[in-house]
Amino acid sequence: MTADTLAAPRSPQIRKKGPNLEKWGWIYMRASGVLLVVLIFGHLFVNLMLGEGIHGIDFAFVAGKFATPFWQWWDVLMLWLALIHGANGMRTIVNDYVTGATARTVLIWAIWLSAGLLILLGTLVVFTFDPCLGVTESSMLWEKCTS
Amino acid sequence: MSAPARVTPSVAQTTSKTPRGTLYRGNEGMWSWVLHRITGIAIFFFLLVHVLDTALIRVSPEAYDAVIGTYKNPIMGLGEVALVAAIVYHAFNGLRIIAVDLWPWATRHQRQLWWGVLAVWAVTVVGFSVRHIPNVFSEMGGGH
Numbered sequence: 001m002t003a004d005t006l007a008a009p010r011s012p013q014i015r016k017k018g019p020n021l022e023k024w025g026w027i028y029m030r031a032s033g034v035l036l037v038v039l040i041f042g043h044l045f046v047n048l049m050l051g052e053g054i055h056g057i058d059f060a061f062v063a064g065k066f067a068t069p070f071w072q073w074w075d076v077l078m079l080w081l082a083l084i085h086g087a088n089g090m091r092t093i094v095n096d097y098v099t100g101a102t103a104r105t106v107l108i109w110a111i112w113l114s115a116g117l118l119i120l121l122g123t124l125v126v127f128t129f130d131p132c133l134g135v136t137e138s139s140m141l142w143e144k145c146t147s
Numbered sequence: 148m149s150a151p152a153r154v155t156p157s158v159a160q161t162t163s164k165t166p167r168g169t170l171y172r173g174n175e176g177m178w179s180w181v182l183h184r185i186t187g188i189a190i191f192f193f194l195l196v197h198v199l200d201t202a203l204i205r206v207s208p209e210a211y212d213a214v215i216g217t218y219k220n221p222i223m224g225l226g227e228v229a230l231v232a233a234i235v236y237h238a239f240n241g242l243r244i245i246a247v248d249l250w251p252w253a254t255r256h257q258r259q260l261w262w263g264v265l266a267v268w269a270v271t272v273v274g275f276s277v278r279h280i281p282n283v284f285s286e287m288g289g290g291h
Contacts, residue, residue: 030245037238044231049275053282054219054227059208062201079198086191093184118198125205133205141208 025088032081039078059131066129079122087115175261183240186233193230224283231279232272239264239271 048054065071090111098104132145203211217223243260246253253260 030248033238033241033245037242040234041238044234044275048227048231049278053279054224055282057215057218059204059211062204062211066204082194083198086187086194089187090191093188114195118195121202122198125202129205131208133207135207139208 029085029088032085036078036081036085039074039081042074043078063129063131066126072126076123076126079126080119083115083119083122087111175258179240179243179261179264182236183244186237189233190230190237219283221283224280227283228272228276228279231275232268235271235275236264236268239268 047057091108094104094107094111098107131141135141135145200214203214243264246260247257
């Protein structure tokens with residue numbers, strides 16, 4: 001499509017019936033954006049500023065967080081909101097710069113597929129986490145988990 | 148009296164090297180948008196990696212600690228400052244976009260608000276760096 005075929009800015013828009021997904025996308029970016037500012041700033045502050053900062057992050061630190069429903073839900077909410085926000089942003093960018101119809105379809109599918117798989121993976125990890133899974137005899141947690 | 152109809156610039160005009168008229172090109176509006184896109188893409192790709200590295204918590208304590216240990220070396224520490232700088236810019240500029248969309252006063256002052264975003268961004272990034280950089284370099288030479 002070239003610039004010559006674009007309609008004038010104020011010409012009436014003819015839309016298909018059904019929900020206006022682009023409008024809901026626009027609203028979602030703003031609503032999730034506000035929540036993500038709170039969730040991610042909180043995440044960074046607790047993990048990198050408090051206590052030992054980055055040196056405090058290890059298996060025990062994350063296991064401690066995932067032992068409380070508060071941090072489980074904090075992380076899962078952040079996961080869903082951020083990946084959908086990011087995927088929709090990437091979709092906007094692909095729509096802006098990728099002119100070939102096939103390449104655009106493939107890329108947008110790839111974006112939603114990777115976001116969907118990571119949402120599934122992350123949600124399962126948070127809610128099925130058990131500190132004694134995957135612990136072998138050579139592990140530091142062997143004694144605690146077998147006693 | 149009605150305002151004169153605004154002429155849609157021709158393609159030659161919009162791609163000209165000299166910005167003109169009400170176009171964003173070359174001004175704060177354009178740079179705020181360019182930075183919002185670049186930081187957004189960078190954060191998205193970090194997020195993909197970050198979900199995968201955190202998922203190792205479900206594999207074994209050793210697997211998680213080995214991978215998270217790589218985040219603790221000084222080079223990655225500087226990368227984390229860059230990541231936080233990108234996130235903080237995207238966050239504050241995003242709030243500015245919401246204000247500009249919803250509040251006529253903010254629409255009129257979008258330019259000044261962007262400089263405000265940069266000021267708050269600088270303060271936040273300096274505050275983070277003062278805590279994070281000495282922390283990252285403090286364990287150099289030992290451990291990971």
